[in-house]
Amino acid sequence: MIAVFLIENPLLVPVLMLLMAIVCTGIGYLLLKARRQWILWTLTALSVVPVVALTLVPTRTRRMDDIPFCTPDFHLPTLASVEMVANVGLLFPLVYFSALLTRRPLLMLAAGVALSAGIETLQALVRSLGRACTTGDWAMNSAGATCAALLAGCTIALADRATAKRAASTRFTSDAETVHGDQHRL
Numbered sequence: 001m002i003a004v005f006l007i008e009n010p011l012l013v014p015v016l017m018l019l020m021a022i023v024c025t026g027i028g029y030l031l032l033k034a035r036r037q038w039i040l041w042t043l044t045a046l047s048v049v050p051v052v053a054l055t056l057v058p059t060r061t062r063r064m065d066d067i068p069f070c071t072p073d074f075h076l077p078t079l080a081s082v083e084m085v086a087n088v089g090l091l092f093p094l095v096y097f098s099a100l101l102t103r104r105p106l107l108m109l110a111a112g113v114a115l116s117a118g119i120e121t122l123q124a125l126v127r128s129l130g131r132a133c134t135t136g137d138w139a140m141n142s143a144g145a146t147c148a149a150l151l152a153g154c155t156i157a158l159a160d161r162a163t164a165k166r167a168a169s170t171r172f173t174s175d176a177e178t179v180h181g182d183q184h185r186l
Helices: 002-009 012-032 037-057 082-090 092-102 107-123 134-186
Strands: none
Touching: 002 092, 012 037, 012 082, 012 092, 012 134, 037 082, 037 107, 082 092, 082 134, 092 107, 092 134, 107 134
């Protein structure tokens, strides 16, 4: 039902993707500043659910081919290509929140690209899933993982800068209080 709605309204998909990136960034920034690691763990774990549901849950259709294969398919996404744009967003929350959690965006980017390749390989080998392996899906998942890693790196840098600024402000205030306290004793 959701897929039908999105296919009938393809221009909503990029808007929803942008909204997802904005919401993830806002939440991630606030959680980093507040040092809420357990919430980042929870969001990372919850981000796995749609990845599994949308890629590994068997469909009603069964592939009938005898030899597992992966269809070469490299196209740039257009606003009207709902599936391709959705593939960009598939791994975004998982890579983004795991990068914030570990503070290693490049490592999580590599893990996201490898995860996508593993999913496509599994889809090619396990015909009973009824899913098809395409290099285009891997490319779009990897593009989304790249965006997530870049945004996570920026979010980490901004949160670290805000934390350093707050620490410097606190240190300056306590130093000033110490100086004033010493002057009163004289």
